[in-house]
């Protein structure tokens with residue numbers, strides 16, 4: 504069975520026309536996992552028996568000629584910081600080594616309701632802190648296309664699993680690019696919704712003012728199908744809201760869109776090979792009659808500094824709950840304080856502890872104004888930059904990463920180099936904007952993605968531009 508060209512629609516067609524049974528198809532994905540995942544290490548856990556049983560139920564529905572739900576039989580992998588009821592959920596951390604999710608995240612509930620089959624939980628940087636997949640406490644994930652290279656992070660396993668046909672699509676979480684960046688590196692599509700459009704209920708918090716769950720898929724159509732199912736207001740997440748057609752003015756005809764190119768995202772600091780692919784794509788867009796305008800986002804260059812103040816602050820607060828009492832692992836001690844110290848010292852990884860220490864310092868009396876408040880002001884400046892830009896253009900185009908994919912180990916001992924990976928993805932999180940990474944080309948066998956950013960709630964325009972790009976500018980599928 505050729506899984507590499509399967510899409511959600513083709514899967515539904517194949518099932519409907521009895522080209523294959525749901526069990527055969529799920530069996531083929533599980534076969535790929537068995538064959539390849541010992542080296543790739545994309546999965547934390549695989550639910551083979553349940554997945555086959557669920558497939559059997561779909562086959563029974565088909566033989567009874569019953570109407571199938573929208574995602575009937577679609578194998579979806581879920582990042583290990585998103586709760587799936589009854590399943591171990593570690594968020595890539597030893598501190599949650601024994602934690603079993605007591606309920607389904609809203610996104611998981613929605614997927615299950617539509618007949619999707621949760622095939623497994625995917626590896627990730629511990630608590631979603633990282634850009635390479637190397638900060639998982641359960642071993643690094645390999646880039647399936649280039650084994651010496653990092654798959655990107657923090658949704659490393661989700662991106663690798665989709666790319667290596669170990670599932671059809673996946674969910675990740677994106678706080679500074681963790682869906683878009685590994686998608687770009689693994690040569691697939693990854694999308695971050697407008698902040699609030701997808702419920703965070705059941706997502707293990709990292710930086711709550713930035714975290715969003717988003718889809719990873721082989722193509723735009725599948726990413727959109729998944730997004731349409733997981734989006735929407737949820738009473739369990741007070742920051743969630745409606746979106747889509749209800750809130751957006753009718754999406755503009757693609758030919759009438761004006762695309763902005765921020766000078767700050769295409770010049771200094773961007774590797775030549777990446778710039779070449781951006782420029783090539785711009786030429787093709789212009790050739791198709793799309794209007795391109797140079798714009799400026801004067802403060803985005805401060806995005807990484809601003810993010811690495813705000814995030815550690817939120818992390819130090821959110822991760823205070825891992826104290827050896829309330830959740831997960833515990834290491835005993837003579838006094839209560841020893842239990843806290845022993846547990847956190849033993850079970851939290853180096854990068855996580857670094858951020859907790861930085862965040863605690865940033866929020867401490869006397870430094871709060873100097874760091875945290877100042878970073879919040881910079882965040883507002885970045886939001887204002889986008890607001891001004893979107894008065895002139897409909898969408899913004901940038902590379903997803905400033906460099907080509909990097910090797911395993913290359914940035915591991917240099918936190919600053921690792922942090923700079925987020926340069927072009929972090930602004931959309933700080934401003935709460937929807938953004939999508941699309942495969943745009945290759946340089947020396949390494950995948951390069953470009954990113955569209957849209958105004959708040961304009962996911963429809965974002966997807967239709969991305970669709971146009973996929974079909975007309977950088978087509979991959981025959």
Ligand code: GLN
Pocket residue numbers: 631632633634656657676677678679680681682709814922925
């Ligand atoms: N590289 C970012 C970080 O380490 C990724 C965060 C994310 O999007 N989860 O914070």
